[in-house]
Amino acid sequence: MYKNEKFSFKLMISVNGFTEKPTSKDYNKISFEEKEITISELEQFIKQGYIFSCTYIDKEIKSLFGYKKKERALHTNIIVFDIDNTLLSFNELLVTLKYQPSIAYTTFSHITKGNRYRLLYIFNTPLNQNQYQILYDNIITNIELDNHNRAIYQFYLGSYANCKLINNLIIYSYDDISISNSIKEKPTPYNIQLQMEKRDKVVVEIKDHEYITNFWNLSHKDLIEKYREKYPFFENNLEEANEDIPYITIPENYCCIKRYWFKEKTAVVFRISKQPKITRNIQA
Numbered sequence: 559m560y561k562n563e564k565f566s567f568k569l570m571i572s573v574n575g576f577t578e579k580p581t582s583k584d585y586n587k588i589s590f591e592e593k594e595i596t597i598s599e600l601e602q603f604i605k606q607g608y609i610f611s612c613t614y615i616d617k618e619i620k621s622l623f624g625y626k627k628k629e630r631a632l633h634t635n636i637i638v639f640d641i642d643n644t645l646l647s648f649n650e651l652l653v654t655l656k657y658q659p660s661i662a663y664t665t666f667s668h669i670t671k672g673n674r675y676r677l678l679y680i681f682n683t684p685l686n687q688n689q690y691q692i693l694y695d696n697i698i699t700n701i702e703l704d705n706h707n708r709a710i711y712q713f714y715l716g717s718y719a720n721c722k723l724i725n726n727l728i729i730y731s732y733d734d735i736s737i738s739n740s741i742k743e744k745p746t747p748y749n750i751q752l753q754m755e756k757r758d759k760v761v762v763e764i765k766d767h768e769y770i771t772n773f774w775n776l777s778h779k780d781l782i783e784k785y786r787e788k789y790p791f792f793e794n795n796l797e798e799a800n801e802d803i804p805y806i807t808i809p810e811n812y813c814c815i816k817r818y819w820f821k822e823k824t825a826v827v828f829r830i831s832k833q834p835k836i837t838r839n840i841q842a
Contacts, residue, residue, distance in 0.1 A: 559734045561727040565682065566596050567635035569610045570619065570713075576607035579666035579715065586623040597660060597680060601725045604663055604716040611713040612636075613684070622713070631711035633684035637694055638707045638714055640665070643672035648722055651675060657697055657735065663723035666715060676714065681730050685710075693735050 570590045580588070592613055595603070603610065611627075612634030619625055639659075641651060652662065660680040668674045679697060690710045707714075717723070772781055 559728060559730050562729050563598055563727050564596060565680075565729050566594050567680065567684075568592055568594050568613050569600070569634070569636070570612065570614060571595070571603060572609040574608075575603070575716065576609075577718070578607075580609075586621055588622060590619040592617045597725065597727055597729070600678075601661060601723060604661070604723065605719050605721065607666075607716045607718070609713050609715055610636075612710050627711040627713075628709070631687070633686050634690065634710055635681050635684055636660075637679040637681070637685070637690060637697065638712070639677040639679075639698065640707055641673075641675040641677065643674070646673065648673075648675060648724075652724070657730075658726055658728060659724075660728045660730070661723065661725050663717050664721045665717055668717075668721070676717075679730055680728070681732065683732065685732075689732065693732070696735050 569592070571593045573589045573591060576584075588609060590609070590611070600610070613632045614627070615630045615632060644651065646654070648662070648664065652658065655677075657679065659677040661678040663676055665674045665676050679693075681693075685693065687710045691708060694708055769785065772784060776784065
């Protein structure tokens with residue numbers, strides 16, 4: 559964690575700003591473009607009511623209508639928290655935080671819908687979806703207030719020119735946020751993924767070149783038969799099949815009779831009948 563007024567990062571910024579909170583109809587008319595800005599420039603965009611978001615595959619977005627934000631999101635340098643309807647004043651909230659935000663400001667809905675604040679944590683490297691959620695979960699455990707910005711691809715509004723805004727000029731690194739304790743205490747899928755990423759990669763070289771050649775040229779059945787003795791495998795017949803058995807043998811002339819249920823509605827009653835259908839297993 560350090561302070562650097564000249565550090566720059568990329569964001570999607572709306573082409574125009576707003577003097578009041580835009581309506582749902584306004585959103586479909588808003589276009590965006592990718593900009594590289596400093597933390598102080600972001601402060602000015604916020605005070606002019608611009609909208610900002612993570613970077614996307616597209617350098618420009620003409621409209622949010624029909625735009626697949628989740629599928630096209632790339633990464634972001636900012637983690638955002640919305641604090642809604644809290645009784646805490648701006649200064650009281652900041653005192654309770656373990657990690658001080660890079661920027662904090664009152665939103666368009668502040669006062670009219672209770673005390674509403676937005677906290678921005680700016681990082682020195684772009685974060686992907688997985689990294690964003692890991693850091694998000696660990697920062698929020700210290701905030702202890704409700705929020706709903708866990709998705710990297712959300713768009714965020716700026717505010718009024720006279721909004722209350724604090725710019726701490728803080729730039730975080732990934733290692734600044736303590737994650738070791740929470741990984742042990744909360745084995746979430748994201749934390750498990752983080753642990754796996756930190757493990758040393760194990761590479762096993764296959765030296766049986768004949769097997770590799772046969773693997774790509776023989777059918778699965780012929781490959782298994784050829785290497786039955788050299789590379790033993792678990793084999794069971796159809797009657798002993800279960801989810802724990804990786805491979806079962808099926809006779810070549812095996813037939814399976816499936817009975818499908820058809821429900822027919824009449825004016826008085828429901829009539830249910832069975833219609834047999836014969837299907838034949840096809841060997842790979």
